[in-house]
Amino acid sequence: MFDGLKKKLNRFRNDVEETAEEKAEAAADEAETEADAEAESAPADAAVEPEASEPADTDSVGDADVDSEADAVDDAPADAESVTDADSAPEQAAATAEGEPEPEPATAAADEQMVDEPAADVDEPAPDEAEPRESLASDAAKAALAEEDEDGSSGPGRLRRAAAFATGKVVIEEEDLEDPLWELEMALLQSDVEMQVAEEILETIREKLIGETRKQVQSTGQLVSEALHDALYEVISVGQFDFDQRIAEADKPVTLIFTGINGVGKTTTIAKLARYFEKQGYSTVLANGDTYRAGANEQIREHAEALGKKLIAHEQGGDPAAVIYDGVEYAEAHDIDIVLGDTAGRLHTSNDLMAQLEKIDRVVGPDLTLFVDEAVAGQDAVERARQFNDAAAIDGAILTKADADSNGGAAISIAYVTGKPILFLGVGQGYDHIEKFDPERMVERLLGEDE
Ligand SMILES: Nc1nc2c(ncn2[C@@H]2O[C@H](COP(=O)(O)OP(=O)(O)OP(=O)(O)O)[C@@H](O)[C@H]2O)c(=O)[nH]1
Numbered sequence: 267m268f269d270g271l272k273k274k275l276n277r278f279r280n281d282v283e284e285t286a287e288e289k290a291e292a293a294a295d296e297a298e299t300e301a302d303a304e305a306e307s308a309p310a311d312a313a314v315e316p317e318a319s320e321p322a323d324t325d326s327v328g329d330a331d332v333d334s335e336a337d338a339v340d341d342a343p344a345d346a347e348s349v350t351d352a353d354s355a356p357e358q359a360a361a362t363a364e365g366e367p368e369p370e371p372a373t374a375a376a377d378e379q380m381v382d383e384p385a386a387d388v389d390e391p392a393p394d395e396a397e398p399r400e401s402l403a404s405d406a407a408k409a410a411l412a413e414e415d416e417d418g419s420s421g422p423g424r425l426r427r428a429a430a431f432a433t434g435k436v437v438i439e440e441e442d443l444e445d446p447l448w449e450l451e452m453a454l455l456q457s458d459v460e461m462q463v464a465e466e467i468l469e470t471i472r473e474k475l476i477g478e479t480r481k482q483v484q485s486t487g488q489l490v491s492e493a494l495h496d497a498l499y500e501v502i503s504v505g506q507f508d509f510d511q512r513i514a515e516a517d518k519p520v521t522l523i524f525t526g527i528n529g530v531g532k533t534t535t536i537a538k539l540a541r542y543f544e545k546q547g548y549s550t551v552l553a554n555g556d557t558y559r560a561g562a563n564e565q566i567r568e569h570a571e572a573l574g575k576k577l578i579a580h581e582q583g584g585d586p587a588a589v590i591y592d593g594v595e596y597a598e599a600h601d602i603d604i605v606l607g608d609t610a611g612r613l614h615t616s617n618d619l620m621a622q623l624e625k626i627d628r629v630v631g632p633d634l635t636l637f638v639d640e641a642v643a644g645q646d647a648v649e650r651a652r653q654f655n656d657a658a659a660i661d662g663a664i665l666t667k668a669d670a671d672s673n674g675g676a677a678i679s680i681a682y683v684t685g686k687p688i689l690f691l692g693v694g695q696g697y698d699h700i701e702k703f704d705p706e707r708m709v710e711r712l713l714g715e716d717e
Pocket residue numbers: 526527528529530531532533534535556562565608611666667668669670691692693694695699
């Protein structure tokens with residue numbers, strides 16, 4: 267179900283992840299290059315042995331804890347030895363082997379000493395003479411941030427991003443999303459997602475991702491998944507209400523009217539719901555309000571007989587409102603909980619359709635009018651939902667043949683376009699093949715690894 271769309275959403279997640287990681291790597295490389303340049307331009311007459319200032323492992327720029335190191339430098343600017351921390355222990359070992367005075371051990375005690383020792387009491391080389399590489403990189407990142415702040419430049423700039431990467435964070439910028447978002451828009455449209463729904467999804471993703479800083483524990487993929495989840499959920503869950511609760515609380519008999527064109531699985535859906543309600547302990551009666559189509563009575567009668575349900579039907583050409591009225595009367599007389607009323611699918615004009623539903627409304631006052639269409643019809647189903655809802659307001663939609671739908675466009679779009687929720691999905695030809703629509707489950711299905 268919805269496999270095609272699922273693949274496309276996954277592709278978007280991978281695209282953004284790749285782009286963000288590539289950019290962050292590039293920014294980190296730049297930061298390292300800047301740090302190297304600064305290290306090399308340190309004064310040649312520095313009062314330290316060359317071994318002591320041998321470049322450290324450049325990876326440490328990415329690993330370093332910029333904040334704590336930068337703070338340490340601020341607090342004890344003159345204490346070059348104690349600034350050197352655990353990461354530079356190998357250099358200290360090398361210096362010791364060369365007969366240099368034994369440096370402070372790289373312990374927490376040394377860190378404390380950095381803070382506690384007054385700079386003026388220490389007779390040590392000046393900080394720029396023996397400062398280890400990672401401190402320089404941190405300072406470069408700090409300086410870059412300060413410089414940008416002075417410029418008044420807003421947003422995550424190149425150096426800000428570099429600094430963010432050095433602290434294990436990645437900032438996503440609009441340009442990082444441009445191509446993946448374009449691809450996603452195309453993918454959504456190809457999957458029959460309605461244009462305004464696709465735009466709404468993109469807008470939400472943009473809002474949620476741009477300027478977002480990935481936390482150290484989070485991958486960019488997770489961040490994108492969350493944005494996709496929220497964007498899809500927002501459009502899919504429009505108008506949701508608890509259908510079972512509504513039925514439970516309504517005065518009996520509850521009358522449900524089904525609209526939608528012929529051939530999409532409307533009659534089968536009525537039969538499936540009769541079974542669904544039976545499982546919940548409700549009794550049902552079927553009423554065939556499709557008096558226009560030859561063969562409609564026989565079709566629904568087969569289902570009624572298979573399920574052991576009573577069917578109320580009139581001759582072809584009769585008044586649909588009268589048939590459903592008889593259904594309600596029968597339910598009242600026999601203490602039946604729910605009346606399931608079919609209607610003719612396509613009338614000549616939307617005026618005819620409206621007149622039919624208005625009359626049913628007047629005569630029986632249905633509790634819910636449900637629009638049925640097939641998920642596989644994609645954009646056509648969305649358009650029909652809009653037209654039916656305009657002609658005579660619906661309360662919700664049921665999408666059949668979701669099991670055969672790879673695109674998912676109708677399932678994503680209908681609620682947003684009509685403002686009315688999808689309540690059930692038809693997922694096969696059997697009477698049990700109906701699923702209560704759960705927006706969260708739908709989103710998980712689209713973004714999940716399995717199913
Ligand atoms: N795969 C699949 N097939 C379905 C589903 N729902 C209905 N069908 C099939 O779709 C075909 C048409 O279903 P019907 O219930 O006869 O549809 P209908 O013609 O719209 O009914 P009317 O509106 O009364 O004319 C039948 O073969 C059903 O078995 C579904 O959820 N999945």
